Amino acid sequence: MRGESPAARAPYDGAMPELPEVEITARLLDRELRGEQIESVLAPGINALKTFEPPLAALEGKRIEAIRRRGKHLILDADGELTLLMHLMSAGRLQLYDKRAGPRDRTSRLLVRLEGGRELRLREFGSKQAAWVKLLRSGELEQDHALATLGPEAWPEPPPLAELLDAPRPLHALLRDQRTIAGIGRSWVDEILWGAMLSPFKRGSDLDEAEAARLREETIGVLGGALTHYDQSVSLPLPDKLPLPLQVHRHEGEPCPRCGAILQAVHFEDYVIAYCPTCQTEGRVLKDRRLSRLLR
Ligand SMILES: [Zn+2]
Incomplete structure (x- = not known):
């Protein structure tokens, strides 16, 4: 070992x-x-x-x-x-x-x-x-x-998300809030929102029923898919660095695996959110606050 x-x-x-x-x-x-x-x-x-x-x-x-x-x-x-x-x-x-x-x-x-x-x-x-x-x-x-203080588990069977996420906060923040739903952090939130084709800055309270259902399905699918990947690729001794099967997070600048548009990144507080403008934000490139401050 x-x-x-x-x-x-x-x-x-x-x-x-x-x-x-x-x-x-x-x-x-x-x-x-x-x-x-x-x-x-x-x-x-x-x-x-x-x-x-x-x-x-x-x-x-x-x-x-x-x-x-x-x-x-x-x-x-x-x-x-x-x-x-x-x-x-x-x-x-x-x-x-x-x-x-x-x-x-x-x-x-x-x-x-x-x-x-x-x-x-x-x-x-x-x-x-x-x-x-x-x-x-x-x-x-x-x-x-x-x-x-933990919310319900994000996997394998989270409750319906329309009620759970009914707050005027951006989805990426709500999904990472452990008191709201437990288990998701800054890597997997990007994958889940990309899978559900939702903007990271859409407010939880603005989700319609179809979007909430899609988001729940992606949450289960993305987290479950990662686990299946680890089950097949990881064994003891656990490596220091797990092979995270990420498609979007940290892939800014690369083509979107779904539509081919270039994945973008926006800095938020001390981390980076990656997303596809075509799939998630109706073509809009989200303003990087740090950058816009510099250019002012
Ligand atoms: Zn795309």
Whole structure:
């Protein structure tokens, strides 16, 4: 299995794990580790651990009952009614290693050492240290603020979107708002809106019934399609960089796979939205606010 890779060389590409990436991580690790016994758990360096009771030592000797996903969170259930709730944030990965982390590994936020020598590691690349972990009693999990505030799952069976998105906010912001619908981030939102042929800046409250139905169908299809792709192309050990099957996001300047028009990008806050002007905005190229400010 994979050896040490120092933080400086980590090939992190800035893709934040979203529903498909977290789901494939949970599926593969669940299949591999269900029933494994935990030897010890450590949270080295800058402490990503946000809880202190029960202590991590409570996991010693416990067995892994399941590894699963809720929204963009990973959940590790252990016997003894204990649950680790983890959020990878923008640059984290949960990966399984044959060997234990060396003392110079600065990317690890949580080490779950298993009987037999393997180690499950929550690693974080990049300069920000934002990934977090909570150890909770199983009964407290659903009441934890992080899960209690989540909207319904975007996949596999989201509720009808007309009501859910009925707000005067742009679709790209609504779909990424975890309190509205859970699991979608800045990569997959571009793919979903392109698939549904809707402008990222159309307001949720302006969706008609047919558009809302189409958007729901694309949400299920795009996220499910990504998962099918990962199921066929990814196995353990999970790579640092998953092969995201994106067609639109980060493809600005290239021809639209549907109509051949050149995909455009618009900067919004600190990120970039890609879209097809022909398929999504009636030919209009959306104003790049940063650029228009410079030209004024
Ligand atoms: Zn197009």
